[in-house]
Amino acid sequence: MEKRVTFRGWLLPLCLIAPQVIISVVFFFYPAGQAIWQSLFIPDPFGLSMQYVGLGNFEYLLSDKFYRASFVTTGVFSVLVTLASMIPALFLAVLADRLIKGSGVYRTLLIWPYAVAPAVAGVLWLFMFNTRVGVVSWYLGQLGYDWNHVLNGSEAMGLVVVASAWGRISYNFLFFFAALQAVPRSVIEAAAIDGARFWRRFFTIVLPLLSPTTFFLLVVNVVYSFFETFGVIHTITSGGPQQSTTILVYKVFADGFVGQDLGSSSAQSVILLVVVGLLTVLQFKFVEKRVHY
Amino acid sequence: MKKIVFGALAAATTAMSPIGAYAQTEVQFWHAFTGRLGELVAAQVEEFNNSQSDYKIVASHKGNYSETLNAGIAAFRAGEQPHILMVFEVGTATMMAAEGAIKPVYEVMAESGAEFDPDAYIGAVKGYYTTTDGQMLSLPFNSSTPVLWVNRDAMEAAGVDPDTDLSTWQNVDEVLGQLKAGGEDCPLVTAWQSWIHVENLSAYHDVPFATQENGFAGLDTELALNGEAQVAHLAKMGEWAKDGEFIYTGRRNEGGANFRSGECALFTESSAGYAGIKDEAEFDFDVRPLPYWEGVGNAPQNTIIGGASLWVMQGHEAEEYKGVGEFLSFLSSTPVQAKWHQDTGYLPITTAAGEATREAGFYEENPGTDVAVKQMTANEPTANSKGIRLGSFDQIRGIIDEELEGVWAGDKTAQEAMDSAKERGDALLRRFEQANK
Numbered sequence: 256m257e258k259r260v261t262f263r264g265w266l267l268p269l270c271l272i273a274p275q276v277i278i279s280v281v282f283f284f285y286p287a288g289q290a291i292w293q294s295l296f297i298p299d300p301f302g303l304s305m306q307y308v309g310l311g312n313f314e315y316l317l318s319d320k321f322y323r324a325s326f327v328t329t330g331v332f333s334v335l336v337t338l339a340s341m342i343p344a345l346f347l348a349v350l351a352d353r354l355i356k357g358s359g360v361y362r363t364l365l366i367w368p369y370a371v372a373p374a375v376a377g378v379l380w381l382f383m384f385n386t387r388v389g390v391v392s393w394y395l396g397q398l399g400y401d402w403n404h405v406l407n408g409s410e411a412m413g414l415v416v417v418a419s420a421w422g423r424i425s426y427n428f429l430f431f432f433a434a435l436q437a438v439p440r441s442v443i444e445a446a447a448i449d450g451a452r453f454w455r456r457f458f459t460i461v462l463p464l465l466s467p468t469t470f471f472l473l474v475v476n477v478v479y480s481f482f483e484t485f486g487v488i489h490t491i492t493s494g495g496p497q498q499s500t501t502i503l504v505y506k507v508f509a510d511g512f513v514g515q516d517l518g519s520s521s522a523q524s525v526i527l528l529v530v531v532g533l534l535t536v537l538q539f540k541f542v543e544k545r546v547h548y
Numbered sequence: 549m550k551k552i553v554f555g556a557l558a559a560a561t562t563a564m565s566p567i568g569a570y571a572q573t574e575v576q577f578w579h580a581f582t583g584r585l586g587e588l589v590a591a592q593v594e595e596f597n598n599s600q601s602d603y604k605i606v607a608s609h610k611g612n613y614s615e616t617l618n619a620g621i622a623a624f625r626a627g628e629q630p631h632i633l634m635v636f637e638v639g640t641a642t643m644m645a646a647e648g649a650i651k652p653v654y655e656v657m658a659e660s661g662a663e664f665d666p667d668a669y670i671g672a673v674k675g676y677y678t679t680t681d682g683q684m685l686s687l688p689f690n691s692s693t694p695v696l697w698v699n700r701d702a703m704e705a706a707g708v709d710p711d712t713d714l715s716t717w718q719n720v721d722e723v724l725g726q727l728k729a730g731g732e733d734c735p736l737v738t739a740w741q742s743w744i745h746v747e748n749l750s751a752y753h754d755v756p757f758a759t760q761e762n763g764f765a766g767l768d769t770e771l772a773l774n775g776e777a778q779v780a781h782l783a784k785m786g787e788w789a790k791d792g793e794f795i796y797t798g799r800r801n802e803g804g805a806n807f808r809s810g811e812c813a814l815f816t817e818s819s820a821g822y823a824g825i826k827d828e829a830e831f832d833f834d835v836r837p838l839p840y841w842e843g844v845g846n847a848p849q850n851t852i853i854g855g856a857s858l859w860v861m862q863g864h865e866a867e868e869y870k871g872v873g874e875f876l877s878f879l880s881s882t883p884v885q886a887k888w889h890q891d892t893g894y895l896p897i898t899t900a901a902g903e904a905t906r907e908a909g910f911y912e913e914n915p916g917t918d919v920a921v922k923q924m925t926a927n928e929p930t931a932n933s934k935g936i937r938l939g940s941f942d943q944i945r946g947i948i949d950e951e952l953e954g955v956w957a958g959d960k961t962a963q964e965a966m967d968s969a970k971e972r973g974d975a976l977l978r979r980f981e982q983a984n985k
Contacts, residue, residue, distance in 0.1 A: 298983065300642060301621055303646060303647075387805070405798050406796060406957045493946075494950075495953055497950045512614065513614060514940045514976070515642055516976075518983070
């Protein structure tokens with residue numbers, strides 16, 4: 256099945272992979288190496304002096320109970336964001352796929368939110384849920400529910416999850432929709448003739464056929480929730496109330512750019528790198544086995 | 549290598565620039581102001597540039613306070629730092645500790661020969677930016693202090709005499725109960741809770757916020773904010789929060805919107821909130837001094853400032869530092885300062901500017917604008933009230949905010965919260981001490 260191309264000599268293949276290798280080295284390996292190197296020091300912000308502390312920064316971090324708690328917060332946050340961005344996306348894609356007329360319009364409208372930058376999305380949601388002037392919190396108040404994410408940790412978590420997942424639904428929708436279009440009609444029709452109803456067809460045929468896409472999106476969304484959601488958190492809660500929305504990547508930012516503590520910030524990046532690396536390995540090892548290509 | 553390339557580029561561009569703009573020395577000034585404040589800074593710069601032909605100040609906006617400080621630090625690391633960098637008051641210790649990166653203002657002024665009299669500056673303002681032996685390190689630029697804003701209409705609507713004495717928290721406590729009973733949904737709201745209700749509370753009652761003269765006397769300072777005076781005040785605020793007499797809206801100045809819309813009766817906020825409140829409020833308002841607890845510490849001592857100062861960075865030519873000196877001297881001159889004070893609501897940095905404003909009748913026309921000045925200058929600052937100089941202070945404030953939220957939510961007692969804030973803050977202070985050994 257697999258196609259293999261054989262090159263004569265080394266020059267052409269090297270040239271072909273060079274751009275990717277160069278980009279990886281410049282934008283990934285070099286900064287990652289820098290972070291690992293810096294995590295062994297406590298530098299002053301201006302780069303005037305550096306003190307070698309070995310693994311001191313890691314020791315300092317791991318003995319901080321707030322840092323350890325931040326792992327749990329990150330876990331909860333990532334699971335929620337991944338679920339909240341993938342399930343509605345799949346649902347919408349299935350609905351849009353069933354449309355005969357006007358699916359183009361729906362598709363376009365559903366993709367729009369992806370164009371909104373995370374920080375801007377954060378501000379939009381913040382306005383809607385503002386405890387005093389927000390539209391949604393006003394309606395909730397009418398229903399007798401006192402919305403206050405400024406003091407209530409679970410409400411704050413809910414709000415940042417929704418704000419982070421919202422734009423992501425579009426992205427996931429796009430992939431699910433394309434994958435659905437690729438499901439062979441003949442298989443579905445055969446099942447329909449055998450008397451399988453829609454939901455049965457969906458769970459036994461469509462969903463397994465979507466598994467490569469689902470797996471890809473799972474990996475991508477977990478990485479997203481780990482690294483790219485910091486703009487949303489920064490604009491909505493700044494990690495509060497108390498520490499209920501301080502996820503790992505937000506703490507990297509806060510320690511590095513608010514606290515000017517580059518040693519701790521680098522050590523945190525290294526830890527984050529390891530965590531996400533492990534997570535991806537685990538996903539490939541255990542989840543991928545259940546993927547049918 | 550990088551420096552050489554940049555140097556060569558700079559030389560090339562200078563050589564190519566038209567000779568018409570003869571030997572003017574450029575001075576880079578990075579600041580954090582936008583909107584109206586940004587326009588006022590631009591006007592000051594323009595006035596200076598037009599007043600002489602030797603130097604040209606180039607002002608650039610670099611984002612908010614934190615972003616401006618980060619931009620300055622990153623630029624220094626790349627060898628392209630500006631001459632003058634605006635740094636907010638919580639960044640003071642970071643700048644001070646970076647001896648190789650900054651050039652103290654007293655040194656700049658002495659070398660440049662520009663007019664400079666350290667005694668002309670208001671003690672409580674310059675104290676924040678001065679060493680314990682009296683040397684000015686950075687030039688105070690915009691300074692404000694917290695005061696109490698009163699919505700007179702809301703007081704009246706709730707059946708409380710708007711002229712009630714609100715000078716002590718004891719009185720405020722009673723008034724809050726009356727406001728609540730009178731149907732007021734938002735009796736008290738605040739901005740910048742740590743700055744006002746912990747830092748300034750400590751200074752105002754002359755109790756330490758941190759050891760070693762609030763950090764002025766050394767990097768081996770520890771927080772002392774879990775003292776009796778602070779805990780008692782925060783416990784009381786916790787009770788108000790529980791009874792719906794104090795409404796928490798957020799860590800920054802979110803409460804301003806609630807007060808300006810007329811929703812809240814009392815508001816503790818910076819004196820620099822004046823322009824915004826005057827602009828938007830459709831009700832009768834008063835400015836009162838920040839309340840204090842009668843009988844606690846030496847209250848009322850004096851409150852401390854917030855805002856920013858101008859730091860001069862190392863690594864430039866003597867000729868350029870001369871321009872810096874001239875510009876700083878210009879900013880401190882009485883007419884410039886008086887205008888700045890009147891336009892912005894920030895405190896004047898010199899005594900003369902305050903007097904000129906009074907003589908011009910400004911305080912009579914705008915009642916309440918002198919409350920902050922009086923409150924700041926009522927007493928000679930003590931070791932507890934001249935300011936706070938802690939490393940990682942921005943983050944320590946974040947910790948205090950988190951712990952206070954625990955109190956407002958009823959999850960923690962004030963004592964537990966402040967003990968925890970001390971423990972966490974001290975850990976950061978030890979790291980800062982280590983980084984700047």
